[in-house]
Amino acid sequence: MLVESLPFLRSIAASIQKKLGEGHPGTLPTTMCAFALTSILLGAVFLVLAAFRCGNLAGYFPQTVMTGVIGKSIPCLHRLKNL
Amino acid sequence: MIGAVGVSLFLLGLEITLPSTMPHLSLSALFESSHLPMLAASLGSAIFLSSSTRFAFSPGIIKDMTERPLYVPVFCLVVGFTFWIIIAACGIADLKRLASVGWLFAVEASSRQDLAANEWNYWKLFDFGKIEWRALSAGVRDTVLLVVIGALSLPIFASATALELDVLDYSMDHEFVGHGISNLVAGAIGTLPNLLVC
Numbered sequence: 212m213l214v215e216s217l218p219f220l221r222s223i224a225a226s227i228q229k230k231l232g233e234g235h236p237g238t239l240p241t242t243m244c245a246f247a248l249t250s251i252l253l254g255a256v257f258l259v260l261a262a263f264r265c266g267n268l269a270g271y272f273p274q275t276v277m278t279g280v281i282g283k284s285i286p287c288l289h290r291l292k293n294l
Numbered sequence: 295m296i297g298a299v300g301v302s303l304f305l306l307g308l309e310i311t312l313p314s315t316m317p318h319l320s321l322s323a324l325f326e327s328s329h330l331p332m333l334a335a336s337l338g339s340a341i342f343l344s345s346s347t348r349f350a351f352s353p354g355i356i357k358d359m360t361e362r363p364l365y366v367p368v369f370c371l372v373v374g375f376t377f378w379i380i381i382a383a384c385g386i387a388d389l390k391r392l393a394s395v396g397w398l399f400a401v402e403a404s405s406r407q408d409l410a411a412n413e414w415n416y417w418k419l420f421d422f423g424k425i426e427w428r429a430l431s432a433g434v435r436d437t438v439l440l441v442v443i444g445a446l447s448l449p450i451f452a453s454a455t456a457l458e459l460d461v462l463d464y465s466m467d468h469e470f471v472g473h474g475i476s477n478l479v480a481g482a483i484g485t486l487p488n489l490l491v492c
Contacts, residue, residue: 215443215447216440216443216444216486216487216489219436219437219439219440219443220436220440220486222433222436223433223436223437223440224433226432226433226435226436227429227430227432227433229432230426230428230429230432231426231429235426236424237424237425237426237429239419240419240420240421240422240424240425241424241425241426241427241429241430242433243416243419243420243484244420244425244430245430245433245437246484246485246486246487247420247480247481247482247484247485248430248437248481249437249440249441249481249486249487250477250478250480250481250485250486250487250488251477251478251481251482252437252441252481253440253441253444253445253477253481253487254473254474254475254476254477254478254479254480254481254487255474255478256441256444256445256474257445257448257470257471257473257474257477258470258471258474258475258478260445260470260474261467261468261470261471261474264467265466265467265470266449266465266466266467266468266469266470267466268449269449269450269452269453269466270453272449272450272453274457276450278454282298282299
């Protein structure tokens with residue numbers, strides 16, 4: 212997951228920097244805060260999914276999709292290396 | 295497919311141990327005398343972990359230990375603590391020198407200005423007076439995308455892992471609760487979102 216989430220985290224940081232402008236002292240604290248809030252939001256979403264017993268829905272993903280998802284980490288890794 | 299992921303993760307792992315002054319992975323760089331201790335430390339612990347979980351003929355008590363679900367996480371923590379104990383025992387106080395040889399990640403000079411002495415203390419970056427709340431909205435689109443993709447990929451990853459490991463009796467709801475707690479804790483201590491890696 213870390214591999215797939217890195218491009219998103221990067222672009223969160225980039226858009227905050229773009230909004231504040233180069234060298235703004237608030238860029239780093241705001242970005243850190245945005246990352247922490249992302250974690251909290253994701254955790255809350257998982258807990259909500261658990262509260263509504265959405266686990267059964269996972270059975271609807273076909274197996275081909277699952278193997279495909281694992282396979283797509285390779286392009287992700289390569290893109291990350293070339294950043 | 296999974297084999298290819300393994301190979302590219304392995305290469306990435308080898309490359310990460312190289313200090314940033316030599317960015318390209320090559321056999322000569324990998325086996326250079328100055329890099330050998332680090333190669334031994336990183337590869338050695340990986341080999342130890344993988345062989346200790348796989349040896350069928352190990353004595354009962356060790357087998358009991360390595361089959362516990364917490365074995366791998368505890369092992370990772372122990373590696374980190376061992377590193378710092380050795381650093382303390384050798385009396386090395388200059389972390390910058392460690393970073394320049396590659397034992398620690400180096401912080402880029404451009405972002406170093408705020409960090410000063412304690413580079414490792416990332417909590418110092420949470421300067422709540424300096425946070426520009428209006429700028430947070432700039433990242434909302436990507437935050438939502440990340441959360442949606444994370445929430446969608448957990449069931450896929452979890453069931454794919456279960457399929458791979460032949461675990462038939464797993465509860466997706468338990469996975470959700472576990473990942474919910476771990477992400478809340480991660481957010482509370484100010485780190486990145488996390489998800490099962492398969």
